[in-house]
Amino acid sequence: MRLRIVAANWKMNLRVEEGIKLAKEINDFVETYPMEGKRVVICAPFTHLTQIVSVVNYWLISVGAQNCAEWERGAYTGEVSAEMIASTGAHYVIIGHSERRKYFNETNEILAKKVSLALKYALIPIYCIGETLEERNQGILYNIVKEQLEKGLFFLDEENIKRVVIAYEPVWAIGTGVNATPQQAQEMHSFIRNLIKDKYGISIAQQIPILYGGSLNSKNAKEIFNEKDIDGGLVGGASLIPSEFIEIIKAL
Ligand code: PGA
Numbered sequence: 363m364r365l366r367i368v369a370a371n372w373k374m375n376l377r378v379e380e381g382i383k384l385a386k387e388i389n390d391f392v393e394t395y396p397m398e399g400k401r402v403v404i405c406a407p408f409t410h411l412t413q414i415v416s417v418v419n420y421w422l423i424s425v426g427a428q429n430c431a432e433w434e435r436g437a438y439t440g441e442v443s444a445e446m447i448a449s450t451g452a453h454y455v456i457i458g459h460s461e462r463r464k465y466f467n468e469t470n471e472i473l474a475k476k477v478s479l480a481l482k483y484a485l486i487p488i489y490c491i492g493e494t495l496e497e498r499n500q501g502i503l504y505n506i507v508k509e510q511l512e513k514g515l516f517f518l519d520e521e522n523i524k525r526v527v528i529a530y531e532p533v534w535a536i537g538t539g540v541n542a543t544p545q546q547a548q549e550m551h552s553f554i555r556n557l558i559k560d561k562y563g564i565s566i567a568q569q570i571p572i573l574y575g576g577s578l579n580s581k582n583a584k585e586i587f588n589e590k591d592i593d594g595g596l597v598g599g600a601s602l603i604p605s606e607f608i609e610i611i612k613a614l
Contacts, residue, residue, distance in 0.1 A: 364570070364571050365399065367400070367401050367571055367593065369456075369527075370402075371428060371459070371597065371598050373428070376410070378409060381406055381414060382410075382414065385423075388611075391604075391611070392419070392422045400611075401422070402424070403424045403488075404425050404426065404601075405425075405426040406428075411427060425451065426453065427485075428456045429455070430455050444485055445479075447485060448484060453486060454487075454527075455487055455488070456487075456488045456529075457480060458473040458510070460533045470509065474514050474515070481522050481525060481526075488527045488596065490596070491510040491528065491531070491554075492507065492531040493506045493532055495533065495534035511528075511557055511558075515528075520562055520566060523566060527570070528573070529573040530551060531574070532576050537577070539577050541577040541582050544585050545589075547574045548589035548590065552590075554572055555568075555572060555591050572593055573592075573595050575598070579599075580606050580610060583595060594614055
């Protein structure tokens with residue numbers, strides 16, 4: 363059985379005290395809810411990590427960062443390393459979110475370095491992939507996703523690829539209110555799992571959680587999570603609203 367995951371991506375929102383309040387509300391819910399085989403991950407801004415780690419139940423909720431540096435340490439003013447993130451008690455890190463690819467010019471090659479460093483410091487990378495609307499309309503969505511996987515992840519050996527979580531987030535669905543249909547998402551998730559199978563074999567392909575992200579909410583989550591290759595979600599906007607996020611956890 364693959365682990366099922368709902369991950370919150372708070373992006374650049376919430377003051378520290380607001381983050382603590384939200385994390386506590388999520389924690390209070392999760393502590394009363396059956397969570398076997400399931401995990402909630404809260405990906406918070408760097409400034410919040412230590413305190414969020416201290417208010418959530420370690421066994422039920424993991425904390426993650428939203429990015430890490432492509433270098434290990436040194437004279438890179440303003441950067442935050444994978445080692446530093448791990449030292450806060452966080453266990454996950456989002457790598458290659460489309461906003462990082464777009465606004466910070468993060469290429470698949472740069473992201474491969476980040477993935478390596480995350481794994482070196484025992485962080486689980488949530489590696490994000492997905493096509494833009496233009497790429498979908500041109501019919502090159504599968505080529506794009508394949509390239510993102512091949513360059514950013516498939517350099518890993520068998521031991522390391524098993525530790526990764528993949529998030530398929532079509533760029534046109536992020537923050538737009540237009541989610542992929544369950545069928546569209548399932549088609550891509552099955553394509554991704556097949557690529558993993560071709561490269562690493564069926565057993566590894568069956569182990570890796572593949573999350574969907576893009577305008578998930580309390581209304582569409584259940585149907586999307588019911589698809590056979592969809593193992594949970596990466597949630598932006600709706601993760602900032604406790605009642606919405608809790609409904610999404612219930613849909614898992
Ligand atoms: P959204 O964002 O849920 O607000 O569409 C998802 C994401 O960017 O991870």
